[in-house]
Amino acid sequence: MLPTRPSAEARQLIALRRSAGKRGLSAPGPDADTLDELLTVATRVPDHRRLAPWRFLVFEGDAREAFNQRAVEIQKREDADATETMLADTSCYFTRAPVVVAVISSPDPTHKTPVWEQELSCGALCQNLLLAADASGWAGCWLSEWIAFSPGINDLLGLSQTERIAGFVYLGTAKEKPLERMRPDAAAKIDRWRG
Numbered sequence: 001m002l003p004t005r006p007s008a009e010a011r012q013l014i015a016l017r018r019s020a021g022k023r024g025l026s027a028p029g030p031d032a033d034t035l036d037e038l039l040t041v042a043t044r045v046p047d048h049r050r051l052a053p054w055r056f057l058v059f060e061g062d063a064r065e066a067f068n069q070r071a072v073e074i075q076k077r078e079d080a081d082a083t084e085t086m087l088a089d090t091s092c093y094f095t096r097a098p099v100v101v102a103v104i105s106s107p108d109p110t111h112k113t114p115v116w117e118q119e120l121s122c123g124a125l126c127q128n129l130l131l132a133a134d135a136s137g138w139a140g141c142w143l144s145e146w147i148a149f150s151p152g153i154n155d156l157l158g159l160s161q162t163e164r165i166a167g168f169v170y171l172g173t174a175k176e177k178p179l180e181r182m183r184p185d186a187a188a189k190i191d192r193w194r195g
């Protein structure tokens with residue numbers, strides 16, 4: 001192990017990273033072996049007391065369409081106000097990318113490491129996955145949408161009472177070059193405490 005790994009390329013990748021748009025992904029995506037490797041890299045994340053308070057659920061091939069159909073049924077059940085357009089959107093959710101990874105926050109509420117810290121580790125995991133994908137030539141996008149907050153979806157995906165969906169990371173090949181996005185003024189977010 002090295003204490004640091006100076007890399008202008010890695011710095012550049014982080015400085016200029018950009019998500020794909022939600023309709024900006026197409027095939028091919030990483031195959032199963034490549035994805036397993038990516039997910040392994042992503043788990044190298046800060047994790048207080050080594051709890052690994054997260055897990056992945058992968059959607060590939062026909063499982064994506066099967067999910068879409070079940071999600072539409074759940075939306076009809078859970079949201080009386082869901083319009084035809086909303087249902088039509090849902091019916092395409094997971095087929096917007098060749099691979100979708102549900103990142104599940106799986107904290108241990110009885111552990112002395114606060115749940116907040118365990119959840120932050122899961123957020124870092126999502127970002128690590130995006131960066132690892134980017135560095136491997138895959139475009140990605142971290143989305144939640146209503147399916148990250150639905151009891152019916154949680155049930156369908158087998159989440160326990162204490163688990164939550166941190167997000168769905170969509171992975172594939174970028175259809176187009178992304179446009180730059182307005183960035184916050186970082187200087188306005190930085191202050192120095194002077195005692």
Ligand SMILES: Cc1cc2nc3c(=O)[nH]c(=O)nc-3n(C[C@H](O)[C@H](O)[C@H](O)COP(=O)(O)O)c2cc1C
Pocket residue numbers: 017018019020022141142143144145166167181
């Ligand atoms: C937890 C989380 C959930 C998100 N969910 C959505 C979403 O449901 N829909 C959406 O358009 N963007 C969502 N985003 C934002 C995109 O992932 C992305 O950050 C945004 O499009 C800006 O692109 P950038 O990552 O290149 O800055 C979410 C981001 C985070 C961190």
